[in-house]
Amino acid sequence: MFQIFSVKKTINFLRHAAPISILSMFIVLASLGSLATKGINWGLDFTGGTVVELEFSNPVDLNNFREKLVTPTTDGAVVQNFGSSRDVLVRLPVREEVKSDDQVDGVMVAAQSIDSSVVQKRVEFVGPQVGKELAEQGGLAVLVALICILIYVSFRFEWRLAAGSVAALAHDVIVTLGIFSVLQLEFDLTVLAGLLTVVGYSLNDTIVVYDRIRENFLKIRKGSSEEVVNTSITQTMSRTVITTGTTLITVTALFLKGGTMIHGFATALLLGIIVGTYSSIYVASYLAIKLGINREHMMPVEIEKEGADQQSMMP
């Protein structure tokens, strides 16, 4: 049997929990601080505006291109490379007096003056009103997702565990957003989708640990709550590492090979999965312990019954 973790000895995960949770709090506060001061680099989907993606036949001198874009129609253009030095992304803000079409034409004129065989690969225009609505819908989606999950876990688990899992989720969302804010990565609709997926995934991790905690509280008659939690985390550790590993492999493949249009999405997943795995141990489980979880709380047996039902039903 080839194993990454041997489960013979229980690892004392919670020994360093206190300093680590202080660190977590610090990271959350730092994230909130960055969100408050630097804010988020909202993408086109939320701000409205125009984006033009160009492919030049040769590497382009961006400064030269930027100078060419200082025209009445294309003023305020942000130019950046992505993928390769031949691929250029031009972002234009919404301006009342200039139509989006004219802005795009202006960009094409400037680009063609540098390279006549430049290809316009993608143009996106989002009106300011639509952007605002998308932002509202997105915020609503995250909120609804969190509420639904809160309802689900509080129905499925004892409230101390439920509180722990929701705290872990809030932690994941805030820290991932914080990293996007610190690095000023662009936040668009696909990133939002990524973030919501992270919410689901991170909860997935927490639930696996919780299920084991619940089971062990009923099985192991001796030992403190800490010991039971430590045992549970240790027992699920190799599963956690393997699943996180395979998911990270595929997300890394998306990140590296998936192309520019889902780069933000892959980034959000990559960050969120790492943060989410960590939080299921050090935020979710630790908070449940701090809230005083113990054997008695696991005693209401309806939950066990529900599990037992399903066992006999399925495989």
Place this chain on the structure above:
Amino acid sequence: MLNKYPMWKNIMVVLIIAVGGFYAIPNLFGEDHAVQVVATRGVEVTAQTQATVTDVLASNDIAVKRSELENGQLLVRVQNPEQQLTAREAISEALGDKYTVALNLAPATPEWLEALGGGPMKLGLDLRGGVHFLMEVDMSEAVRKMEEAKIADFRSQLREEKIRYAGVRKTPRGIEIKFRDADTVGKAERYLKTRGTDMVYSDISSGDNFVLLANMSEIYLKQIKEEALQQNITTIRNRVNELGVAEPVVQRQGAERIVVQLPGVQDTARAKTILGATASIEFRMVDDKASPTAAASGRVSASSEIFDRRGGGQVVLKKEVMLTGDHITGAQPSFDEYSRPQVSISLDAKGGSIFSNVTKDNIGKPMATLFIEYKDSGERKEDGSVKMTKIEEVISVATIQARLGRNFVINGLDHKEAQSLALLLRAGALIAPVTIVEERTIGPSLGAENIESGMQAMIWGMAIVLLFMLIYYRAFGFIANLALMANLIMVVGVMSMIPGAVLTLPGIAGMVLTVGMAVDGNVLVFERIREELLAGRTVQQAIHEGYGNAFSTIADANITTFMTALILFAVGTGAVKGFAVTLMIGIATSMFTSIVGTRSVVNALWGGKRLKTLSI
């Protein structure tokens, strides 16, 4: 006996995977080059058209793979891109400008498969290339126009009833009708209420101000908006047909927006001009003095012009325009007292008075309705803008029976004609203008690149995961890998089966992600089996306990991810929706393959046997 599945369960597993696999097959066939023929003005694509097309292609030595006539569209498949181009030119020449002939790619699904409901996954714009527009109908303009019409209504109705009013005007509160005394306010209110439920009245008199306030009822407002939206959708649909785009999408989104998706269109400027082009209506008198023979040879008096009639023939009309279509506020197909089809037209106040004046002098004479539309000529002006050709057609000729006012009918039509005339009249009077609020254009090369990079990510991610599982869990890893592949095939199968499911780039990302996450179910089970083995249980017990204990955990974990995907689906648009759909399908199928699927293989291989060790 432990770990034995009954035969029906094994058969069910095989059957479900087989069905998924079967519907995934159409994705292997690729696409045929095809030419699509759509009728645009007053004609229909019939078996006759199909025969003509077949003849034309035969005379050009182009072999037809398949020719299908469906939903008023003709789709002709040919062998290669060169033939496709030649075929389009030849067909276009043979059929003339009443038909739009477009290049298309049609799924090359064999007919027997298609008959069983098989077809490949539909690709989103980000994978096919094309334009996506989100258009917003200016509802305030639609409402404003209706309010104006109502103000004029009030004036004429009160005047007819001899109820004296001091003034009617639009204020921020609504339409205010001023009177000189309280009695008249009451009288007017009672009378107006009998005229319909479109408006809600309230007496807001104070002191010497005797005012009746009229507001549109909620139902009426909703109806106005609904009509404005429907009318714009109809108009845009007609114009999209003019563009000759294969498989366009014109759909409402919410209360006042319209989504237009044009796969394969790269020239946005042209698309926009055509979608935004205006059509208009003119009412003119028929020049009945012009002799038919003279008209046929093109000789008419200086004050007249010759126009084509829709459906054939020519009419001579006077140059003088009696009324233009922008005075039309509504046009509905209806029936007269003898159940004959007719079109009821209502005009705004100004249009009503003009019309009443001109018709008074022309009772008994024929009046024509001229439809004017701007159509893309396919050419460009020197400055690069689109050159539009003006198309004028007489869509109806009717005799004026009496002096016409603000509301009148055109009859002498059959049912279908009445419907299309009403539609055209409304299209000619675009009551609510549209603006583009979102636009996304994806070049064809980018679409292909997106597919390529999505596939790359999938292949790399999957290869590493498969390899890892095989090394780490050996025989069980191999079974998990089988489940993973079955899962992928089923996702593709289900995506192909569901009519509304569209594969987008984030959708491919969702599939890749499913590959990474789907092994979770197996990892949970396998780890549990290992634990049970280490705890000293027999092989059979370990397998039984492993699957049993892991089930509720797997279900819990997947339900939460499924919930977030559902929320994403509900609030997301376009590409994000595509992601949510793929993720949801992936979760459902992966639960099936990783729990039931692997169990049935494990049971078949090791179930009920006396084993000392397990390859896990």
